[in-house]
Amino acid sequence: MNSDALVQLNNIVFSYGKRPVLSNVSLVIEKGDFLGIVGPNGSGKSTLIKLLLNLLEPVEGQVSLFGQSSSKFNQWDRIGYVSQKANSFSSGFPATVYEVVSMGLYGKVGLFRFLRKRHKEMIFRAVEQVGMTDYLYENIGELSGGQQQRVFIARALVSNPELLILDEPTVGVDAKSVESFYGLLHDLNTNHGKTLLLISHDIGAMTDHVNKVACLNKTIHFHGYSSEFAEKKDKLDFYGHDVHLLTHSHEGVAHD
Numbered sequence: 647m648n649s650d651a652l653v654q655l656n657n658i659v660f661s662y663g664k665r666p667v668l669s670n671v672s673l674v675i676e677k678g679d680f681l682g683i684v685g686p687n688g689s690g691k692s693t694l695i696k697l698l699l700n701l702l703e704p705v706e707g708q709v710s711l712f713g714q715s716s717s718k719f720n721q722w723d724r725i726g727y728v729s730q731k732a733n734s735f736s737s738g739f740p741a742t743v744y745e746v747v748s749m750g751l752y753g754k755v756g757l758f759r760f761l762r763k764r765h766k767e768m769i770f771r772a773v774e775q776v777g778m779t780d781y782l783y784e785n786i787g788e789l790s791g792g793q794q795q796r797v798f799i800a801r802a803l804v805s806n807p808e809l810l811i812l813d814e815p816t817v818g819v820d821a822k823s824v825e826s827f828y829g830l831l832h833d834l835n836t837n838h839g840k841t842l843l844l845i846s847h848d849i850g851a852m853t854d855h856v857n858k859v860a861c862l863n864k865t866i867h868f869h870g871y872s873s874e875f876a877e878k879k880d881k882l883d884f885y886g887h888d889v890h891l892l893t894h895s896h897e898g899v900a901h902d
């Protein structure tokens with residue numbers, strides 16, 4: 647067991663009925679990592695997250711969270727999760743940023759119970775961490791997609807988790823907001839000590855911003871530092887198809 651591992655997957659096999667989805671997936675997320683998992687549509691990314699959150703059980707293999715088997719793990723406050731469909735509020739949605747972020751505490755304080763001063767401070771801190779303090783009492787539905795995304799991150803951060811999981815967080819967010827969004831994640835990782843796991847089907851943008859990359863297509867085809875990924879990405883197909891050769895030996899000619 648790796649003592650720095652917040653998450654460890656060992657030889658995971660998973661199928662939906664007879665449909666095999668994941669085979670022999672092993673993956674480690676260490677404290678301080680900013681890991682991106684990339685894979686094409688249908689490659690098993692969401693399934694992997696569900697296994698990690700103990701919403702599904704592997705057919706074979708083990709998932710451990712903070713050194714404990716996921717089936718026994720119950721400290722869910724240590725993990726924050728922002729789902730793919732988080733930012734779909736219509737402009738009429740009647741909740742302020744403060745209220746949406748406070749929802750992240752209901753597991754702790756119980757729905758409709760009074761928020762204590764300590765809880766209010768936790769909400770202010772989370773909103774500040776994502777740079778949305780000026781919008782605290784604005785209606786969530788009136789914010790831009792990028793701003794809404796920040797609010798959902800604050801909701802996931804409010805219980806002060808050590809690991810934050812974000813599923814396709816930049817879908818529907820414009821290019822300028824995507825850049826500042828990665829700036830926010832970098833800040834959370836380096837200045838607030840958050841370990842981050844980012845899921846995306848976009849192999850381009852995300853791999854430039856994370857520290858480590860894992861390529862998933864039913865199994866892991868690459869798992870390493872993003873610098874190593876950048877070096878190799880033109881030579882290898884990380885989704886497990888045929889490797890692109892740089893030289894055609896039968897012609898004796900090298901191609902770039």
Ligand SMILES: Nc1ncnc2c1ncn2[C@@H]1O[C@H](COP(=O)(O)OP(=O)(O)OP(=O)(O)O)[C@@H](O)[C@H]1O
Pocket residue numbers: 662665667685686687688689690691692693694847
């Ligand atoms: N509940 C389910 N029952 C049966 N098959 C499923 C179920 N959920 C997903 N699948 C199948 O499992 C495979 C992996 O799906 P999954 O949602 O994990 O992929 P993904 O990488 O997250 O895809 P996307 O990028 O499109 O969201 C797909 O072939 C999908 O059709």
